[in-house]
Amino acid sequence: MLPLEELYRRIDSSYSQAAEQVGFSCHGCDGEKCCTVDLTLHTFVETAYLLKGVEMLEPRQRFDVIQRSMVVLAAKSDDPAGPGYRNAPCVLNVNGLCSVYDYRPMICRLAGIPHQFRRPDGTTREAGGCPRYEAEILPLYPHLRIDRTPFYRDMAEIEIKAVRTAGRRAPSRTIAEIIANEVSSEA
Numbered sequence: 001m002l003p004l005e006e007l008y009r010r011i012d013s014s015y016s017q018a019a020e021q022v023g024f025s026c027h028g029c030d031g032e033k034c035c036t037v038d039l040t041l042h043t044f045v046e047t048a049y050l051l052k053g054v055e056m057l058e059p060r061q062r063f064d065v066i067q068r069s070m071v072v073l074a075a076k077s078d079d080p081a082g083p084g085y086r087n088a089p090c091v092l093n094v095n096g097l098c099s100v101y102d103y104r105p106m107i108c109r110l111a112g113i114p115h116q117f118r119r120p121d122g123t124t125r126e127a128g129g130c131p132r133y134e135a136e137i138l139p140l141y142p143h144l145r146i147d148r149t150p151f152y153r154d155m156a157e158i159e160i161k162a163v164r165t166a167g168r169r170a171p172s173r174t175i176a177e178i179i180a181n182e183v184s185s186e187a
């Protein structure tokens with residue numbers, strides 16, 4: 001198992017435990033609050049893993065994803081603050097489901113449940129959950145937070161090897177930007 005897959009396994013396990021503890025589920029949600037069009041990847045390793053998932057799509061699905069990416073990037077170029085771009089979901093969200101679910105990035109795996117993390121300067125950041133969590137779960141369980149600190153730290157350790165190999169940091173790109181630039185519609 002790749003180090004990234006091992007990290008994803010631990011993230012998924014922590015998330016499932018937390019969700020089970022409070023009775024939270026994404027079932028039936030269209031994901032559009034979490035699956036936003038500007039979701040951005042900052043690492044080589046997660047970008048490569050996501051692309052692996054895209055490459056495994058059926059040719060027709062891959063073609064459609066590329067087309068959606070082009071449309072979204074045209075909307076962004078036209079008006080990055082306009083509704084055509086801002087209201088679009090992630091190009092991989094199809095009918096409320098992630099089309100590369102097993103290959104989705106860390107941020108997607110952790111979405112929905114409130115979290116905290118400790119920054120290198122010792123300060124702690126906190127953020128709330130998705131609208132469903134805030135409405136249905138938070139009033140009953142106001143203190144549950146997933147601590148993302150070990151996940152962020154381990155991701156940085158995995159990524160540093162790729163950065164050393166490349167001799168530079170990964171560019172920060174949205175999923176649509178990655179797909180439009182890296183994926184071919186050829187089978």
Ligand code: SF4
Nearest residue numbers: 035090092093098108
């Ligand atoms: S990669 Fe999948 S889970 Fe993540 S934002 Fe896109 S559709 Fe949603």
